[in-house]
Amino acid sequence: MLSKRIIPCLDVRAGKLTKGIKFQGNIDIGDPVEAAREYYGQGADEIVFYDITASAEGRAIMLDVVRRVAETIFIPFSVGGGIRTVEDMRSVILAGAEKVSVNTEAVKNPALIAEGARAFGSQCIVLGMDVRKAPATPDLPSGYEMVIHGGRTPTGIDALGWAKEAERLGAGEICLNSIDADGTKNGYELNLTALISSNVGIPVIASGGAGKPEHLLDVLTRGRADAALIASMVHYRTHTIPEIKAFLHDRGVKTRMNW
Amino acid sequence: MIGIVDYRAGNLTSVARALAHLGKPCVVTGDPRILDDAERIIFPGVGAAGAAMANLRETGLDDHLRRWVQNGRPVLGICLGAQVILENSEEDDAACLGLVPGTVRRFPPDLASGGRRLKIPHMGWNRVAFCGDHPVFAGLPAGAEFYFVHAYYPAPADDAWAAGWTEYGIRFCSAVARGNLVAVQFHPEKSGRPGLMILENFCRWGGSDAQ
Numbered sequence: 108m109l110s111k112r113i114i115p116c117l118d119v120r121a122g123k124l125t126k127g128i129k130f131q132g133n134i135d136i137g138d139p140v141e142a143a144r145e146y147y148g149q150g151a152d153e154i155v156f157y158d159i160t161a162s163a164e165g166r167a168i169m170l171d172v173v174r175r176v177a178e179t180i181f182i183p184f185s186v187g188g189g190i191r192t193v194e195d196m197r198s199v200i201l202a203g204a205e206k207v208s209v210n211t212e213a214v215k216n217p218a219l220i221a222e223g224a225r226a227f228g229s230q231c232i233v234l235g236m237d238v239r240k241a242p243a244t245p246d247l248p249s250g251y252e253m254v255i256h257g258g259r260t261p262t263g264i265d266a267l268g269w270a271k272e273a274e275r276l277g278a279g280e281i282c283l284n285s286i287d288a289d290g291t292k293n294g295y296e297l298n299l300t301a302l303i304s305s306n307v308g309i310p311v312i313a314s315g316g317a318g319k320p321e322h323l324l325d326v327l328t329r330g331r332a333d334a335a336l337i338a339s340m341v342h343y344r345t346h347t348i349p350e351i352k353a354f355l356h357d358r359g360v361k362t363r364m365n366w
Numbered sequence: 367m368i369g370i371v372d373y374r375a376g377n378l379t380s381v382a383r384a385l386a387h388l389g390k391p392c393v394v395t396g397d398p399r400i401l402d403d404a405e406r407i408i409f410p411g412v413g414a415a416g417a418a419m420a421n422l423r424e425t426g427l428d429d430h431l432r433r434w435v436q437n438g439r440p441v442l443g444i445c446l447g448a449q450v451i452l453e454n455s456e457e458d459d460a461a462c463l464g465l466v467p468g469t470v471r472r473f474p475p476d477l478a479s480g481g482r483r484l485k486i487p488h489m490g491w492n493r494v495a496f497c498g499d500h501p502v503f504a505g506l507p508a509g510a511e512f513y514f515v516h517a518y519y520p521a522p523a524d525d526a527w528a529a530g531w532t533e534y535g536i537r538f539c540s541a542v543a544r545g546n547l548v549a550v551q552f553h554p555e556k557s558g559r560p561g562l563m564i565l566e567n568f569c570r571w572g573g574s575d576a577q
Contacts, residue, residue: 108479109488147558177379178383178386181384181558181559182558183556203380229487230487230515279489310485310489364509365510365511365560366511366559
């Protein structure tokens with residue numbers, strides 16, 4: 108059987124981590140390549156990079172980061188942030204990323220998903236979704252609404268409807284972020300995750316709200332997620348990936364224990 | 367020198383990067399004259415079987431691959447390269463290279479485990495139970511897992527050519543070995559240290575499957 112994946116997420120701005128990660132001895136480092144090396148060594152199953160630089164210059168620096176990461180770690184990694192065209196996808200994939208993720212750009216231009224899937228295969232295209240709770244209406248039957256521009260702009264689009272549409276267009280995976288849970292460290296949004304995961308045929312990575320290993324256990328079982336994204340709980344060394352994996356393994360969740 | 371066969375079947379640079387990391391010189395090319403000089407061949411690829419076979423025929427690389435395998439050169443197929451070595455594929459109903467008797471099958475649509483429907487493609491980390499003691503799969507840590515992304519799998523006509531098995535709702539063949547040809551459905555170049563070990567073993571392998 109497949110192992111549930113544990114995926115650290117790194118935010119990069121102009122080639123530097125926006126928040127450093129703590130190394131052994133609590134040294135703070137800001138280099139995304141070193142961070143990737145650290146998490147690869149800890150047994151991360153995959154790594155996600157979000158480039159939050161908007162400028163052309165920032166993009167060029169990010170491509171260099173992607174190339175250096177690809178020479179350093181030998182597990183899949185994805186890159187998202189500001190990918191607007193198939194050409195943007197191509198440059199990131201040729202630089203060595205396995206997957207690209209599209210979020211706001213795909214909501215504005217859903218054809219981007221289909222074009223990307225045709226050019227590189229569905230397995231390369233991850234749909235990033237930022238979602239918040241909203242009163243259920245005939246237009247928002249699931250009671251969850253898509254939000255774009257990093258969570259700032261509500262769209263009136265139903266999250267479940269969009270997930271199904273993106274799957275139909277050729278998305279190979281969904282990275283599902285709850286705006287309500289994000290940053291709370293109170294746990295993932297289990298209802299949202301289970302709703303989306305049980306209604307699509309592609310894997311769902313849960314994101315937003317992880318504060319302790321119990322939260323991963325909940326979302327990978329009751330939340331029916333295929334993978335869990337983690338950030339601050341490992342960046343600040345309150346937990347390590349081997350510790351999280353051992354916790355899950357001891358409670359019957361299949362995780363990759365030898366690397 | 368290791369030749370990585372480029373037949374327009376996806377991005378092959380990750381295999382080259384893994385070999386560079388291992389200090390093994392390699393070349394990514396579709397030019398049979400350059401590949402002729404390679405001491406061993408890696409045949410990777412992602413995408414659809416029909417398009418891949420069309421590209422192989424158009425470039426004449428299909429005949430060269432058959433010749434390299436017949437002449438005893440060590441050949442490693444990866445992912446799509448572990449599928450098109452069989453006789454035919456359910457994907458695109460494609461006729462394939464026929465280097466190993468058998469068929470490439472699609473996972474059944476109603477794949478389930480423990481009462482829960484399984485997602486297709488099979489994507490992520492899974493175990494491989496290797497059989498025998500093939501030199502390419504020697505020394506791997508117990509319980510090692512490998513990274514898979516696929517909806518089709520090789521089904522050799524004779525289990526004797528299955529070098530490894532994986533469970534995903536069904537038990538399927540995830541590694542094939544026949545003489546100087548070895549092939550894996552997973553991505554060793556993306557499977558961390560155990561995957562790199564397989565590549566390293568292949569780089570040292572003389573091409574005999576002495577069991």
